[in-house]
Amino acid sequence: MTATKTVLTHIAQLLQVRETPEKPLVGTDFNELPLLENAYLKISDGRIEAFGHMENLGSIEGYTEIDCSHRLVLPAYIDSHTHLVYAGDRTPEFANRIQGLTYAEIAEKGGGILNSAALLAKTDEETLFQAAYDRLQQAIQLGTGAIEIKTGYGLSTEAELKMLRVIERLRAASPIPIKATYLAAHAVPTAFKSNPDAYVDLIINETLPQVAALEIAEYIDVFLETNYFNSAQTERILAAAAQYQLKPKIHVNQFTTIGGITTAVKHGALSVDHLEVMAPEDYDALANSKTVAVALPSCSFFIQIPYTPVKELMQRNIPLVLATDFNPGTSPSLNMNFVVALACIQMKLTAEQALNAATLNAAFALELQHELGSIAVGKRAQLIVTKPMRSYWEIPYYFGNNPIERAIY
Ligand SMILES: N=CN[C@@H](CCC(=O)O)C(=O)O
Ligand SMILES: [Zn+2]
Numbered sequence: 001m002t003a004t005k006t007v008l009t010h011i012a013q014l015l016q017v018r019e020t021p022e023k024p025l026v027g028t029d030f031n032e033l034p035l036l037e038n039a040y041l042k043i044s045d046g047r048i049e050a051f052g053h054m055e056n057l058g059s060i061e062g063y064t065e066i067d068c069s070h071r072l073v074l075p076a077y078i079d080s081h082t083h084l085v086y087a088g089d090r091t092p093e094f095a096n097r098i099q100g101l102t103y104a105e106i107a108e109k110g111g112g113i114l115n116s117a118a119l120l121a122k123t124d125e126e127t128l129f130q131a132a133y134d135r136l137q138q139a140i141q142l143g144t145g146a147i148e149i150k151t152g153y154g155l156s157t158e159a160e161l162k163m164l165r166v167i168e169r170l171r172a173a174s175p176i177p178i179k180a181t182y183l184a185a186h187a188v189p190t191a192f193k194s195n196p197d198a199y200v201d202l203i204i205n206e207t208l209p210q211v212a213a214l215e216i217a218e219y220i221d222v223f224l225e226t227n228y229f230n231s232a233q234t235e236r237i238l239a240a241a242a243q244y245q246l247k248p249k250i251h252v253n254q255f256t257t258i259g260g261i262t263t264a265v266k267h268g269a270l271s272v273d274h275l276e277v278m279a280p281e282d283y284d285a286l287a288n289s290k291t292v293a294v295a296l297p298s299c300s301f302f303i304q305i306p307y308t309p310v311k312e313l314m315q316r317n318i319p320l321v322l323a324t325d326f327n328p329g330t331s332p333s334l335n336m337n338f339v340v341a342l343a344c345i346q347m348k349l350t351a352e353q354a355l356n357a358a359t360l361n362a363a364f365a366l367e368l369q370h371e372l373g374s375i376a377v378g379k380r381a382q383l384i385v386t387k388p389m390r391s392y393w394e395i396p397y398y399f400g401n402n403p404i405e406r407a408i409y
Contacts, residue, residue, distance in 0.1 A: 006043040007063040008073055010054060014039035015074035015392060016359055017375045024292055024319030024364040025356050033352040041073060043381040051375060070388040071405065074355065075374055076145020077336035078362035081273050081294055083327035084149045085132045085166050086116050087123035090328040103303050103330065112329055113187035117155040128166045136174060139334040143404050145176050145382030146372050150221055152183025157207040164216045175409050176382060179366045181219040181249055182211045184237050185229045200233045204240045212244035219270065220246035224260035231263040238267040253277050265289040271321065271365045275308045276300060287316040292365050296325035297342035303330050310347045321365045322357040341399035351393045383408040
Protein backbone atom coordinates (compact mmCIF):
# COMPACT_ATOMS: atom_id res chain seq x y z
CA MET A 1 0.00 0.00 0.00
CA THR A 2 1.21 3.52 -0.68
CA ALA A 3 1.08 6.41 1.80
CA THR A 4 -1.93 8.74 1.48
CA LYS A 5 0.07 11.21 -0.60
CA THR A 6 2.91 9.90 -2.73
CA VAL A 7 4.87 11.40 -5.57
CA LEU A 8 6.90 9.47 -8.11
CA THR A 9 9.70 11.68 -9.43
CA HIS A 10 12.29 11.59 -12.24
CA ILE A 11 10.36 8.86 -14.09
CA ALA A 12 12.47 8.14 -17.19
CA GLN A 13 9.32 7.21 -19.13
CA LEU A 14 5.71 7.34 -17.96
CA LEU A 15 3.87 4.93 -20.26
CA GLN A 16 0.30 4.65 -21.49
CA VAL A 17 -0.57 8.29 -20.86
CA ARG A 18 -4.05 8.70 -22.29
CA GLU A 19 -7.60 9.52 -21.39
CA THR A 20 -10.08 6.66 -21.41
CA PRO A 21 -11.16 6.10 -25.00
CA GLU A 22 -14.75 5.22 -25.82
CA LYS A 23 -13.77 1.90 -27.35
CA PRO A 24 -10.86 -0.51 -26.98
CA LEU A 25 -7.78 0.39 -28.97
CA VAL A 26 -7.50 -0.80 -32.58
CA GLY A 27 -5.49 0.29 -35.62
CA THR A 28 -3.03 3.16 -35.22
CA ASP A 29 -4.10 3.78 -31.62
CA PHE A 30 -3.28 0.17 -30.79
CA ASN A 31 0.11 0.45 -32.46
CA GLU A 32 1.17 3.43 -30.36
CA LEU A 33 2.09 3.69 -26.69
CA PRO A 34 1.89 7.37 -25.69
CA LEU A 35 4.51 8.35 -23.12
CA LEU A 36 6.02 11.25 -21.21
CA GLU A 37 9.76 11.48 -20.56
CA ASN A 38 11.31 12.79 -17.34
CA ALA A 39 7.97 12.85 -15.62
CA TYR A 40 6.39 13.02 -12.18
CA LEU A 41 3.15 11.47 -10.97
CA LYS A 42 1.27 12.44 -7.80
CA ILE A 43 -0.99 10.01 -5.96
CA SER A 44 -3.61 11.07 -3.46
CA ASP A 45 -5.86 8.60 -1.63
CA GLY A 46 -5.02 5.85 -4.09
CA ARG A 47 -5.91 7.91 -7.17
CA ILE A 48 -3.77 9.63 -9.79
CA GLU A 49 -3.91 13.28 -8.73
CA ALA A 50 -1.61 14.82 -11.32
CA PHE A 51 1.29 14.06 -13.62
CA GLY A 52 3.51 15.93 -16.01
CA HIS A 53 7.08 16.93 -16.85
CA MET A 54 9.50 17.22 -13.92
CA GLU A 55 10.04 20.91 -14.59
CA ASN A 56 6.38 21.52 -13.73
CA LEU A 57 6.39 19.53 -10.49
CA GLY A 58 5.99 22.39 -8.00
CA SER A 59 5.85 21.78 -4.25
CA ILE A 60 5.82 18.22 -2.96
CA GLU A 61 5.45 19.10 0.69
CA GLY A 62 3.43 16.47 2.49
CA TYR A 63 4.16 13.82 -0.15
CA THR A 64 6.28 10.70 0.29
CA GLU A 65 8.74 10.72 -2.62
CA ILE A 66 9.68 7.65 -4.64
CA ASP A 67 12.63 8.43 -6.92
CA CYS A 68 12.07 6.63 -10.22
CA SER A 69 15.29 7.72 -11.97
CA HIS A 70 16.20 5.36 -14.84
CA ARG A 71 12.91 3.52 -14.32
CA LEU A 72 9.71 3.27 -16.30
CA VAL A 73 6.25 3.59 -14.79
CA LEU A 74 3.17 2.09 -16.40
CA PRO A 75 -0.39 1.22 -15.38
CA ALA A 76 -0.63 -2.20 -13.75
CA TYR A 77 -1.63 -5.13 -15.92
CA ILE A 78 -5.24 -6.25 -15.95
CA ASP A 79 -5.56 -10.04 -15.97
CA SER A 80 -9.03 -10.60 -17.38
CA HIS A 81 -9.03 -14.42 -17.44
CA THR A 82 -7.98 -16.64 -14.53
CA HIS A 83 -9.03 -19.75 -12.66
CA LEU A 84 -7.30 -18.59 -9.47
CA VAL A 85 -9.31 -20.76 -7.08
CA TYR A 86 -8.50 -24.47 -7.26
CA ALA A 87 -7.47 -27.33 -5.00
CA GLY A 88 -4.22 -29.29 -5.10
CA ASP A 89 -2.42 -29.13 -8.41
CA ARG A 90 -2.01 -31.14 -11.61
CA THR A 91 1.73 -31.85 -11.55
CA PRO A 92 1.15 -35.61 -12.16
CA GLU A 93 -0.73 -34.73 -15.37
CA PHE A 94 2.08 -32.38 -16.33
CA ALA A 95 4.49 -35.30 -15.98
CA ASN A 96 2.15 -37.42 -18.14
CA ARG A 97 2.11 -34.79 -20.85
CA ILE A 98 5.90 -34.56 -20.82
CA GLN A 99 5.86 -38.34 -21.38
CA GLY A 100 3.65 -37.95 -24.44
CA LEU A 101 -0.04 -37.82 -23.46
CA THR A 102 -2.09 -34.91 -24.80
CA TYR A 103 -4.45 -32.66 -22.80
CA ALA A 104 -7.39 -34.42 -24.53
CA GLU A 105 -6.07 -37.91 -23.72
CA ILE A 106 -5.63 -36.98 -20.06
CA ALA A 107 -9.17 -35.57 -19.96
CA GLU A 108 -10.56 -38.78 -21.52
CA LYS A 109 -9.03 -40.77 -18.66
CA GLY A 110 -10.91 -38.64 -16.10
CA GLY A 111 -8.05 -36.21 -15.55
CA GLY A 112 -8.14 -32.52 -16.39
CA ILE A 113 -11.10 -30.47 -15.17
CA LEU A 114 -12.79 -33.55 -13.63
CA ASN A 115 -9.64 -34.19 -11.60
CA SER A 116 -9.61 -30.61 -10.29
CA ALA A 117 -13.33 -30.88 -9.51
CA ALA A 118 -12.80 -34.03 -7.45
CA LEU A 119 -9.99 -32.34 -5.51
CA LEU A 120 -12.08 -29.21 -4.94
CA ALA A 121 -15.07 -31.16 -3.65
CA LYS A 122 -13.02 -32.51 -0.74
CA THR A 123 -11.21 -29.25 0.08
CA ASP A 124 -12.67 -26.87 2.65
CA GLU A 125 -13.31 -23.18 2.00
CA GLU A 126 -10.58 -21.95 4.32
CA THR A 127 -7.91 -24.03 2.54
CA LEU A 128 -9.14 -22.86 -0.88
CA PHE A 129 -9.14 -19.26 0.32
CA GLN A 130 -5.61 -19.37 1.76
CA ALA A 131 -4.12 -20.95 -1.36
CA ALA A 132 -5.88 -18.48 -3.65
CA TYR A 133 -4.96 -15.54 -1.42
CA ASP A 134 -1.27 -16.47 -1.66
CA ARG A 135 -1.60 -16.64 -5.45
CA LEU A 136 -3.31 -13.25 -5.48
CA GLN A 137 -0.35 -11.73 -3.62
CA GLN A 138 2.00 -13.27 -6.19
CA ALA A 139 -0.05 -11.81 -9.04
CA ILE A 140 0.09 -8.35 -7.48
CA GLN A 141 3.86 -8.52 -7.08
CA LEU A 142 4.10 -9.54 -10.74
CA GLY A 143 2.30 -6.33 -11.71
CA THR A 144 -1.36 -7.29 -11.90
CA GLY A 145 -3.68 -4.51 -10.77
CA ALA A 146 -7.09 -6.12 -11.35
CA ILE A 147 -8.04 -9.72 -11.88
CA GLU A 148 -10.97 -11.83 -13.02
CA ILE A 149 -11.57 -15.12 -11.23
CA LYS A 150 -13.79 -17.93 -12.53
CA THR A 151 -15.62 -20.73 -10.82
CA GLY A 152 -15.91 -23.92 -12.88
CA TYR A 153 -14.16 -26.56 -10.77
CA GLY A 154 -17.36 -27.16 -8.85
CA LEU A 155 -19.47 -29.12 -11.36
CA SER A 156 -22.20 -29.22 -8.70
CA THR A 157 -24.38 -26.51 -7.20
CA GLU A 158 -22.82 -26.88 -3.78
CA ALA A 159 -19.23 -26.72 -4.99
CA GLU A 160 -19.87 -23.84 -7.41
CA LEU A 161 -21.40 -21.81 -4.57
CA LYS A 162 -18.40 -22.71 -2.41
CA MET A 163 -16.08 -21.33 -5.10
CA LEU A 164 -18.10 -18.13 -5.29
CA ARG A 165 -17.93 -17.63 -1.53
CA VAL A 166 -14.15 -18.04 -1.70
CA ILE A 167 -14.02 -15.41 -4.46
CA GLU A 168 -16.13 -13.10 -2.31
CA ARG A 169 -13.70 -13.50 0.61
CA LEU A 170 -10.79 -12.80 -1.74
CA ARG A 171 -12.55 -9.67 -2.95
CA ALA A 172 -13.03 -8.45 0.62
CA ALA A 173 -9.35 -9.06 1.43
CA SER A 174 -7.88 -7.83 -1.86
CA PRO A 175 -6.24 -4.44 -2.41
CA ILE A 176 -6.98 -4.77 -6.16
CA PRO A 177 -10.37 -5.08 -7.89
CA ILE A 178 -11.65 -8.60 -8.49
CA LYS A 179 -14.35 -9.48 -11.04
CA ALA A 180 -16.12 -12.81 -10.65
CA THR A 181 -17.30 -15.11 -13.40
CA TYR A 182 -19.65 -18.02 -12.92
CA LEU A 183 -18.13 -20.63 -15.25
CA ALA A 184 -21.38 -22.52 -15.38
CA ALA A 185 -20.46 -25.27 -17.83
CA HIS A 186 -16.79 -26.27 -17.73
CA ALA A 187 -17.00 -30.06 -18.21
CA VAL A 188 -19.70 -32.70 -18.20
CA PRO A 189 -19.60 -34.54 -14.85
CA THR A 190 -19.19 -38.32 -15.15
CA ALA A 191 -22.71 -38.94 -13.84
CA PHE A 192 -24.15 -36.96 -16.78
CA LYS A 193 -21.92 -38.41 -19.53
CA SER A 194 -24.80 -40.20 -21.23
CA ASN A 195 -27.10 -37.17 -20.98
CA PRO A 196 -25.21 -33.85 -21.02
CA ASP A 197 -28.42 -31.91 -21.70
CA ALA A 198 -29.69 -32.98 -18.29
CA TYR A 199 -26.62 -31.34 -16.77
CA VAL A 200 -27.42 -28.16 -18.69
CA ASP A 201 -30.96 -28.36 -17.28
CA LEU A 202 -29.51 -28.62 -13.77
CA ILE A 203 -27.29 -25.61 -14.36
CA ILE A 204 -30.22 -23.53 -15.63
CA ASN A 205 -32.89 -24.64 -13.18
CA GLU A 206 -30.94 -25.19 -9.99
CA THR A 207 -27.43 -23.71 -9.91
CA LEU A 208 -27.88 -20.48 -11.87
CA PRO A 209 -30.72 -19.07 -9.72
CA GLN A 210 -28.71 -19.72 -6.55
CA VAL A 211 -25.58 -18.20 -8.07
CA ALA A 212 -27.57 -15.11 -9.05
CA ALA A 213 -29.07 -14.85 -5.57
CA LEU A 214 -25.58 -14.62 -4.05
CA GLU A 215 -24.88 -11.49 -6.18
CA ILE A 216 -21.16 -12.19 -6.38
CA ALA A 217 -20.67 -13.00 -10.06
CA GLU A 218 -20.81 -10.35 -12.78
CA TYR A 219 -20.20 -12.67 -15.73
CA ILE A 220 -21.19 -16.06 -17.10
CA ASP A 221 -18.84 -18.44 -18.93
CA VAL A 222 -19.12 -21.72 -20.84
CA PHE A 223 -16.37 -23.96 -22.26
CA LEU A 224 -17.80 -24.07 -25.78
CA GLU A 225 -15.74 -26.86 -27.34
CA THR A 226 -15.93 -30.32 -28.89
CA ASN A 227 -16.46 -32.90 -26.11
CA TYR A 228 -17.51 -30.14 -23.70
CA PHE A 229 -20.52 -27.92 -24.56
CA ASN A 230 -21.99 -27.09 -27.98
CA SER A 231 -23.60 -23.92 -29.29
CA ALA A 232 -27.18 -25.06 -28.60
CA GLN A 233 -26.39 -25.81 -24.97
CA THR A 234 -24.49 -22.55 -24.62
CA GLU A 235 -27.41 -20.61 -26.11
CA ARG A 236 -29.73 -22.01 -23.47
CA ILE A 237 -27.35 -21.14 -20.64
CA LEU A 238 -26.67 -17.61 -21.93
CA ALA A 239 -30.36 -16.87 -22.46
CA ALA A 240 -31.10 -17.96 -18.89
CA ALA A 241 -28.14 -15.99 -17.51
CA ALA A 242 -29.29 -12.83 -19.31
CA GLN A 243 -32.35 -12.78 -17.05
CA TYR A 244 -29.96 -12.22 -14.17
CA GLN A 245 -27.85 -9.63 -16.04
CA LEU A 246 -24.82 -11.95 -16.19
CA LYS A 247 -22.81 -10.98 -19.28
CA PRO A 248 -21.03 -13.67 -21.27
CA LYS A 249 -17.26 -14.13 -21.36
CA ILE A 250 -16.79 -17.38 -23.25
CA HIS A 251 -14.05 -20.03 -23.57
CA VAL A 252 -14.18 -20.79 -27.28
CA ASN A 253 -12.13 -22.07 -30.24
CA GLN A 254 -9.35 -23.47 -28.06
CA PHE A 255 -9.04 -26.76 -29.95
CA THR A 256 -11.77 -26.71 -32.62
CA THR A 257 -14.13 -24.27 -34.29
CA ILE A 258 -17.79 -25.28 -33.95
CA GLY A 259 -19.67 -22.01 -34.42
CA GLY A 260 -19.09 -20.83 -30.88
CA ILE A 261 -17.90 -17.33 -31.68
CA THR A 262 -21.09 -16.58 -33.63
CA THR A 263 -23.11 -17.84 -30.66
CA ALA A 264 -21.15 -15.75 -28.15
CA VAL A 265 -21.41 -12.60 -30.28
CA LYS A 266 -25.13 -13.14 -30.80
CA HIS A 267 -25.57 -13.08 -27.02
CA GLY A 268 -23.57 -9.87 -26.65
CA ALA A 269 -20.46 -11.43 -25.15
CA LEU A 270 -18.10 -8.95 -23.55
CA SER A 271 -15.21 -11.17 -24.60
CA VAL A 272 -14.38 -14.40 -26.36
CA ASP A 273 -11.29 -16.05 -24.92
CA HIS A 274 -8.69 -18.47 -26.42
CA LEU A 275 -9.33 -18.36 -30.21
CA GLU A 276 -6.34 -20.53 -31.06
CA VAL A 277 -8.26 -22.16 -33.94
CA MET A 278 -10.20 -19.79 -36.18
CA ALA A 279 -12.41 -20.16 -39.29
CA PRO A 280 -13.22 -17.28 -41.72
CA GLU A 281 -16.76 -16.94 -40.33
CA ASP A 282 -15.35 -16.55 -36.81
CA TYR A 283 -13.46 -13.43 -37.89
CA ASP A 284 -16.56 -12.11 -39.66
CA ALA A 285 -18.69 -12.55 -36.54
CA LEU A 286 -16.16 -10.71 -34.39
CA ALA A 287 -15.41 -7.93 -36.85
CA ASN A 288 -19.04 -6.82 -36.74
CA SER A 289 -19.39 -6.89 -32.98
CA LYS A 290 -18.57 -5.15 -29.70
CA THR A 291 -16.91 -8.31 -28.37
CA VAL A 292 -13.18 -8.21 -27.60
CA ALA A 293 -10.78 -11.07 -28.36
CA VAL A 294 -8.71 -12.37 -25.46
CA ALA A 295 -5.54 -14.27 -26.40
CA LEU A 296 -3.91 -16.53 -23.81
CA PRO A 297 -0.37 -17.26 -25.03
CA SER A 298 0.82 -18.95 -21.81
CA CYS A 299 -1.75 -21.69 -22.44
CA SER A 300 -0.50 -22.16 -26.01
CA PHE A 301 3.05 -22.33 -24.67
CA PHE A 302 2.33 -24.76 -21.84
CA ILE A 303 0.19 -27.30 -23.70
CA GLN A 304 1.79 -26.64 -27.09
CA ILE A 305 -1.21 -25.68 -29.14
CA PRO A 306 -1.29 -22.96 -31.82
CA TYR A 307 -1.05 -19.32 -30.78
CA THR A 308 -4.08 -17.12 -31.40
CA PRO A 309 -3.69 -15.61 -34.91
CA VAL A 310 -3.47 -12.05 -33.65
CA LYS A 311 -2.36 -10.53 -36.97
CA GLU A 312 -5.60 -11.73 -38.55
CA LEU A 313 -7.58 -10.15 -35.71
CA MET A 314 -5.67 -6.86 -35.88
CA GLN A 315 -6.07 -6.61 -39.66
CA ARG A 316 -9.84 -6.62 -39.11
CA ASN A 317 -9.69 -4.05 -36.31
CA ILE A 318 -10.85 -6.58 -33.74
CA PRO A 319 -9.72 -5.34 -30.29
CA LEU A 320 -7.06 -7.58 -28.79
CA VAL A 321 -6.55 -8.37 -25.09
CA LEU A 322 -3.87 -10.48 -23.40
CA ALA A 323 -4.43 -12.48 -20.20
CA THR A 324 -2.77 -15.37 -18.34
CA ASP A 325 -5.58 -18.01 -18.22
CA PHE A 326 -3.93 -18.97 -14.93
CA ASN A 327 -5.15 -22.49 -14.05
CA PRO A 328 -3.66 -25.78 -12.84
CA GLY A 329 -4.09 -27.63 -16.15
CA THR A 330 -3.17 -25.46 -19.11
CA SER A 331 -1.43 -22.36 -17.74
CA PRO A 332 0.02 -22.48 -14.22
CA SER A 333 1.61 -19.02 -14.49
CA LEU A 334 0.29 -15.72 -13.15
CA ASN A 335 3.05 -13.77 -14.83
CA MET A 336 1.69 -11.09 -17.16
CA ASN A 337 5.28 -10.07 -17.99
CA PHE A 338 5.76 -13.51 -19.50
CA VAL A 339 2.46 -13.16 -21.37
CA VAL A 340 3.75 -9.90 -22.87
CA ALA A 341 7.03 -11.60 -23.79
CA LEU A 342 5.28 -14.54 -25.46
CA ALA A 343 2.97 -12.18 -27.32
CA CYS A 344 6.01 -10.43 -28.79
CA ILE A 345 8.22 -13.46 -29.37
CA GLN A 346 5.64 -15.99 -30.54
CA MET A 347 2.78 -13.88 -31.88
CA LYS A 348 4.96 -11.10 -33.28
CA LEU A 349 3.20 -8.25 -31.54
CA THR A 350 5.28 -5.15 -31.02
CA ALA A 351 5.96 -4.20 -27.40
CA GLU A 352 3.57 -1.26 -27.87
CA GLN A 353 0.77 -3.58 -29.02
CA ALA A 354 1.43 -6.15 -26.30
CA LEU A 355 1.41 -3.52 -23.54
CA ASN A 356 -1.79 -1.98 -24.93
CA ALA A 357 -3.41 -5.42 -24.98
CA ALA A 358 -2.32 -6.13 -21.38
CA THR A 359 -3.38 -2.78 -19.91
CA LEU A 360 -5.98 -0.51 -21.50
CA ASN A 361 -7.68 -3.08 -23.77
CA ALA A 362 -7.60 -5.58 -20.91
CA ALA A 363 -9.43 -3.07 -18.72
CA PHE A 364 -12.25 -3.05 -21.30
CA ALA A 365 -12.49 -6.85 -21.01
CA LEU A 366 -13.50 -6.35 -17.34
CA GLU A 367 -15.42 -3.08 -17.79
CA LEU A 368 -12.78 -1.34 -15.70
CA GLN A 369 -11.58 1.10 -18.36
CA HIS A 370 -12.81 4.11 -16.39
CA GLU A 371 -10.85 3.00 -13.31
CA LEU A 372 -7.68 1.43 -14.63
CA GLY A 373 -5.58 0.67 -17.68
CA SER A 374 -4.04 4.06 -18.44
CA ILE A 375 -2.39 7.05 -16.80
CA ALA A 376 -5.16 9.62 -16.46
CA VAL A 377 -6.12 11.94 -13.60
CA GLY A 378 -8.72 10.34 -11.32
CA LYS A 379 -7.95 6.75 -12.21
CA ARG A 380 -6.84 4.29 -9.55
CA ALA A 381 -3.10 4.57 -8.94
CA GLN A 382 -2.22 0.94 -9.54
CA LEU A 383 1.12 1.16 -11.17
CA ILE A 384 4.25 -0.75 -12.06
CA VAL A 385 7.68 0.76 -11.37
CA THR A 386 10.20 -1.19 -13.42
CA LYS A 387 13.78 -1.96 -12.55
CA PRO A 388 16.26 0.39 -14.24
CA MET A 389 15.82 0.06 -18.01
CA ARG A 390 16.18 2.19 -21.10
CA SER A 391 13.21 0.99 -23.10
CA TYR A 392 9.95 -0.88 -22.50
CA TRP A 393 11.15 -3.31 -25.18
CA GLU A 394 13.34 -4.75 -22.39
CA ILE A 395 10.20 -6.22 -20.77
CA PRO A 396 9.72 -8.86 -23.50
CA TYR A 397 13.42 -8.95 -24.45
CA TYR A 398 14.60 -10.20 -21.05
CA PHE A 399 11.84 -12.83 -21.02
CA GLY A 400 11.70 -14.91 -17.87
CA ASN A 401 13.27 -12.13 -15.81
CA ASN A 402 11.18 -10.10 -13.43
CA PRO A 403 11.21 -6.52 -14.80
CA ILE A 404 9.29 -5.13 -11.82
CA GLU A 405 10.95 -3.32 -8.94
CA ARG A 406 7.79 -2.27 -7.21
CA ALA A 407 4.06 -2.68 -7.59
CA ILE A 408 2.05 0.30 -6.37
CA TYR A 409 -1.51 -0.48 -5.35
N1 LIG B 1 -10.33 -24.66 -21.43
C1 LIG B 1 -10.94 -24.61 -20.41
N2 LIG B 1 -10.53 -24.19 -19.23
C2 LIG B 1 -9.15 -23.96 -18.88
C3 LIG B 1 -8.45 -25.21 -18.53
C4 LIG B 1 -9.03 -25.81 -17.34
C5 LIG B 1 -8.27 -26.96 -16.82
O1 LIG B 1 -7.62 -27.73 -17.56
O2 LIG B 1 -8.33 -27.09 -15.59
C6 LIG B 1 -8.45 -23.16 -19.95
O3 LIG B 1 -8.90 -22.04 -20.15
O4 LIG B 1 -7.50 -23.60 -20.59
ZN1 LIG C 1 -9.57 -20.46 -18.98
